[in-house]
Amino acid sequence: MSLGLLGNKIGMTQIFNESGNVVPVTIVKVGPCVVTQIKTVLSDGYNAIQIGYLNVSNKVLTQPELGHLQKSNIQPLKYLKEFRVNNPEDFTVGQIITTSSFNEGQLIDITGKSSGKGFSGLQKRHNFARGPMTHGSKNHRAPGSIGMGTHPGRVLPGKRMAGQLGNKTVNIKKLKIIQVNTEENILVIKGSVPGKPGNLLQIKPSK
Numbered sequence: 284m285s286l287g288l289l290g291n292k293i294g295m296t297q298i299f300n301e302s303g304n305v306v307p308v309t310i311v312k313v314g315p316c317v318v319t320q321i322k323t324v325l326s327d328g329y330n331a332i333q334i335g336y337l338n339v340s341n342k343v344l345t346q347p348e349l350g351h352l353q354k355s356n357i358q359p360l361k362y363l364k365e366f367r368v369n370n371p372e373d374f375t376v377g378q379i380i381t382t383s384s385f386n387e388g389q390l391i392d393i394t395g396k397s398s399g400k401g402f403s404g405l406q407k408r409h410n411f412a413r414g415p416m417t418h419g420s421k422n423h424r425a426p427g428s429i430g431m432g433t434h435p436g437r438v439l440p441g442k443r444m445a446g447q448l449g450n451k452t453v454n455i456k457k458l459k460i461i462q463v464n465t466e467e468n469i470l471v472i473k474g475s476v477p478g479k480p481g482n483l484l485q486i487k488p489s490k
Contacts, residue, residue, distance in 0.1 A: 286380060287366045287487030288314045289336035290470070292395070294480045298461065298471070308461055311393075311470045313385075313486060318378040319357055321371050330371045334380060335360030364485060382468045390457045390489040395477035399450030409443045453477040457489045 290313035297305050320333035339361045341349060352359060355376045368374070385391070405411040405426050414422035426445070430438040455476060462471035476484060 286332055286334070286368060286374070286384065287364075287485060288316050288380060288382075288384070289334065289362055289364055290314060290468075290484050290486060292476055292478055292480055292482045292484055293469075295475060306461065306473060307475070309472045309474065309476045311472060311476065311484060311486070312468060313382050313470050314380060314468050316380045317357055317360065318374050318376055318380065319352060319355060319360065319363060321374060321376060322365075323371050329367070330369065331365045331367050332371060332374050333363055333365045335363050337361040362483065366487065381465060382463055382470060383465050385460055385463055385470060385486075385488075387460055387463055389460045391460060391472070392454060392456045392487055392489050393458055393472070393476045394452060394454045394485040395482050397449045397451055397453045397477045398479050400448040402446065403448035404445045405443070408445060408448045411443075 290311050293310040293312055295307065295309050297307050300306050314336065316334040316336045318332055319335040322329060322331040322333070324330055335352070335357065337360060339359050341359050343361060344352075344359050348363075349359060357377060400407075404424055406413060406424055411426070413424060414420055414427070416423060429442055429444065430436070455474075458476070459473040460470055461473050463469075464471075470486070476482075478484070
């Protein structure tokens with residue numbers, strides 16, 4: 284299993300393919316990431332590789348976080364993430380992982396926080412229809428009945444109602460890599476990915 288990476292969303296644009304068709308793409312700055320810890324079945328009960336991303340000042344991290352990285356002589360890193368692997372012996376602590384591990388045309392899964400839209404009503408959050416807008420109606424964007432007056436006489440869990448929209452972890456599977464720039468560590472990915480420009484993303488090969 285190939286190792287995943289961390290990166291930041293730069294933004295969206297469009298390019299022309301060989302057929303002259305316009306393709307919407309997302310530009311993502313990926314890595315470089317550093318292998319910070321190797322976990323094996325013998326030592327931890329499972330095989331995994333921990334990677335770190337984005338150099339920061341010592342002041343940003345807690346003492347336990349600094350100690351964890353200093354144990355392996357690795358400079359302070361803001362983000363740490365674990366990826367399960369089948370062969371942890373293929374990696375070494377301090378190894379640099381870049382976009383060279385990805386290929387053009389490869390399918391990847393991307394995980395990130397979606398854009399937060401705050402407290403939203405039923406029409407925006409759940410695509411509900413409106414009530415009548417004329418003839419004295421007072422039910423333009425109201426939810427209507429949300430429960431029953433007799434047994435069980437309560438609002439059932441999971442009822443679709445107004446509330447927080449967005450700002451949740453979203454996983455988009457099988458996005459296609461259009462271009463790989465190993466010099467700038469940039470991936471050009473077909474379609475959109477979660478979040479706004481600057482959003483932290485987790486990129487790993489699709490199964």
